[in-house]
Amino acid sequence: MSGFNKVVGSYEEAMAGLEDGMTVIAGGFGLCGIPEGCIAQIKKMGTKELTIVSNNCGVDGFGLGILLEDKQIKKMVSSYVGENKLFEDQLLAGELEVELTPQGTLAEKMRAGGAGIPAFYTATGYGTPVGDGKEVREFDGRKYIMEEAITGDFAIVKGWKADTYGNVIYRHTAQNFNPMAATAGKITIVEVEEIVEPGELDPTQIHTPGIYVDRLIQGTFEKRIEQRTVRA
Amino acid sequence: MSGFNKVVGSYEEAMAGLEDGMTVIAGGFGLCGIPEGCIAQIKKMGTKELTIVSNNCGVDGFGLGILLEDKQIKKMVSSYVGENKLFEDQLLAGELEVELTPQGTLAEKMRAGGAGIPAFYTATGYGTPVGDGKEVREFDGRKYIMEEAITGDFAIVKGWKADTYGNVIYRHTAQNFNPMAATAGKITIVEVEEIVEPGELDPTQIHTPGIYVDRLIQGTFEKRIEQRTVRA
Amino acid sequence: MALSREQLAMRVAQELQDGFYVNLGIGIPTLVANYVPEGMEVMLQSENGLLGMGPFPTEEEVDADMINAGKQTVTTITGASIFSSAESFAMIRGGHVDLTVLGAFEVDVQGNIASWMIPGKLIKGMGGAMDLVAGADNIIVTMTHADKHGNSKLLNECTLPLTGAGCIKKVVTDLAYLEIEDGQFILKERAPGVSVEEIVSKTGGKLVVPDNVPEMNV
C-alpha cells in the first residue's frame, strides 16, 4: 500500500486521464509560478478543445502560450490576456473564446470551487459588462453581483517544495493563484522544485495541505522573466 | 510619525473605544487560542449589551465565560455553547440570546466579512432549522442556502508571535478562528506571546498580514486546558 | 449478540481504504482509529484545523495549543498540516475528506440525519456536524439500532430537527450494517448471532431484506 505518497515518476503519469474537452485550472501569474512541465506535457499529448482557467495565457512560445500553437485551447477564462500575438490572431479569427473575469473574482471563484461554495456575491463588476446577465442584489444599501464557483477536471500547480504526502509550500510571489487552483481540480497535479520527506516542513507553515493533491512530481523550471526591471 | 508600528502599551489602550451594544468577534476554539487579555479588559470595562461572535463561550470563570458574570453579553453567535452553567442559566432565564451557526459557516461568515463578500451559498444547514427563513437556491441540482457575512466593531485575536507591524503567526491549533476574526473587525486587536522586529518573520509564512491589525499588545496567557487527555 | 462499542468501531474500520483522509466524530467514531487495518495508512482530520491527528500526548507532550475538535489535547503525526478553521471547513465543505464517521439520534430512509438537538432539552449547538454531513460524499453513521426505550432510530422520517438532508447512505448499528437507497434501508449484514427478525422488528423505516444477509466479520 502506498498510503499518502503522491509522487509520480513522469509527466505522462502526472497528466494521465486528461481528455479532449476537459477544463484545466492552472496556477501562475504572468510567467511567474506556472506549472511548466504540466503545460509541456499537455502540448505533447495534443489534447484539444480545452477550457483553460488561468489569470493569463503566457506569451508566444512560453507558458500556456505554447498550447495555442496547435490550437489546443477552445476557451480561456482569464483576467488579462493578449501578451501574445498568436492569442490575438486566434481570438480575432474566432478560433478562441475568452471569458474575461476580474482578477479578484477569478481567485475567489477558484477558492469557492474548492471550498464547496457554489456562488458568492461581490461588488466587483457591478454596473460593468462583467455584470451583464448576472443577478444583482443589494446588501446594506450597496449593489452586488452573484458569481459562481469554478472547478476543473484537472488543476495544474507549481510549488516550491513539497513533502511526499503532497504538503506544498510556495516561494515568494510564485504563490499567486496556485493555492486556490490546487483546491479546485477533480485531479490536482503539483510540480515542485524539490521533494522532501514528510516531517521536513513545519505543519503550521504549509500553504497547500496534501489532502488537495493527487499527484506530485519534481520538475526543472526555466522561470522565464516577463518584465526584467532592475535598478542601478 | 509612527508609521506601521501597531504596538500599544496597555489593554486599556488596546480596547479603547469599545462601547455598550457593540459587536465583538473573538478568535479561539474552546479555550484554545483565546484572547485572554482582551476578554479580561472587557470585563474590567464593564461594557454591556455586547454581541459576541465566537465559536464557543468559554467555561465558568474562564474565557468569554467571565463576561457572563456581570451579564455583559446580550447575544452570542456560536456553533457550540453551554460548557458553562452560567450560560445555561442566563439562556433559560431569557437574559441571553443565542444564534447557533454551524462551525464551518461561522468561519466562512467571518472570512466573507473581512473579504468584502456580503453573502455566499452553502449546502450546510439546508433542510435543517439553520436554513429556516433563508433563501434556498439550486446549483447543479443540489440545494444550498444563502448565508450573510459577519463583521464586528471590534475583533479580538490571540496570536503567537507578531512583528511590530502587526504581521502575525499562530501556534499549532491555536490558529483556529483567529485569522478570520482578524480580518472582520473594524478595529482589530491582536495579543501575542512575543513581539519581534519587522524582518524577523519570513514574509511567506505570515498567517495574518499587518494590514488587518490596528493594535498589537504583548500579553501573558494562562492557556487553560479544557480536556486534558494523555496516554501512558 | 448486539455489537459492543469496540465491535461497532471495528466494523466501521472495514470501510477505510489506504490513503483515506478521515474525519471521526466524538464517541464511538473516535474508536475507529484504533482499528485501522495493519499496513494501511489513514490520516485523521480534526475540524478545528488539523490534518494528521496523532494519539493523545504523554504528560510531557501536553500542549494547550494542540487540541482536536473535541477540545482534547492531542499530538500530530509526521506529515501533518495545521491551518485555520476556514481552511479546515473549506476542505470539509468542498468534499475533500474521503470518509466521515459520526453518531446520530435518528436516520431515515431519505438519508436525513438528526444528531444535534432534542426539543425540550438544552441545545448546545451543532458544532461542525452540519458542515460534515453536507460536505462529505462518503459518510457512515454509527449508532445503536434503537434507543434505550427500545424505539427504533432508523425511521421513515426523522422526528427530531435535522442535521442534514439526504446525505446519509451507510449506517452501522449494533445490530446491522444497512445502506440507504431509493427511499429505503437495505439490510446488508447482520451482527453475529443477531437474527433478521430482530432487525426487522427494531427497524422503524422501510427495510429491504435480501435473500441472503451475511453475518458481519468483526
Next chain:
Amino acid sequence: MALSREQLAMRVAQELQDGFYVNLGIGIPTLVANYVPEGMEVMLQSENGLLGMGPFPTEEEVDADMINAGKQTVTTITGASIFSSAESFAMIRGGHVDLTVLGAFEVDVQGNIASWMIPGKLIKGMGGAMDLVAGADNIIVTMTHADKHGNSKLLNECTLPLTGAGCIKKVVTDLAYLEIEDGQFILKERAPGVSVEEIVSKTGGKLVVPDNVPEMNV
C-alpha cells in the same frame, strides 16, 4: 502649464498619510512611490499577492519568483508579507487598502470610471482594476484632463464600458484636482498657471467652480 507626469505623481502623493497601505496602478500611479513625503511611511500592496513592495532589484537580486502586479521584477521591504491572490483580493475587496491610485480613460459626475476597454480595439482584460475600484473607499484617479484629440475625459456620463460604478470621488488631472459630489465635479485646485476658464472649457461634465480655486502646490 499642464502638470508633467512627475508633477501629477507629486500632487497625488500629497494625499498619502503615514501608515497608509497603498495600491498603485501601472503608469503615472507607479511614480507616486517616488514622492512619499520625508519621514512618512507607506506600504505598497501589489495585487498578485505582496504587501510591502520595495524598489526594483539590482541585477544580482533579480528573482523570477518575486514580481509585482505589472509582472516586473521587484523586491520586498522589511516587514513585508506575501500571500495568495485570493488573500490579496480579500484585502482589496474587503476595503483594507487605505488608498488606491489608478489611471482612467473617462470619469463621470456619478463617480463612474472607464479604464479597461475601448470597443473596436482588442480587449486585453481588466486584470485587478474592477476589484480595486469596487473595494476601495479611497480612490484617486489620475489622468490627463482631455485626450490627445482634445476631448474631455471628465464627463456627465462615461461613453466607454465601465470598470466600476459610483466609486470615484477624487480626480487629479494635468490641469486640476477635482472632487465628485452629488452628481457634479467640484474644482478644488488648479495646476499652476492654468486658468479656471481653461479647465471649464475642457471639462465635459457638470462642474462647480467655487469662488476661490487655489493653485496646487507641486
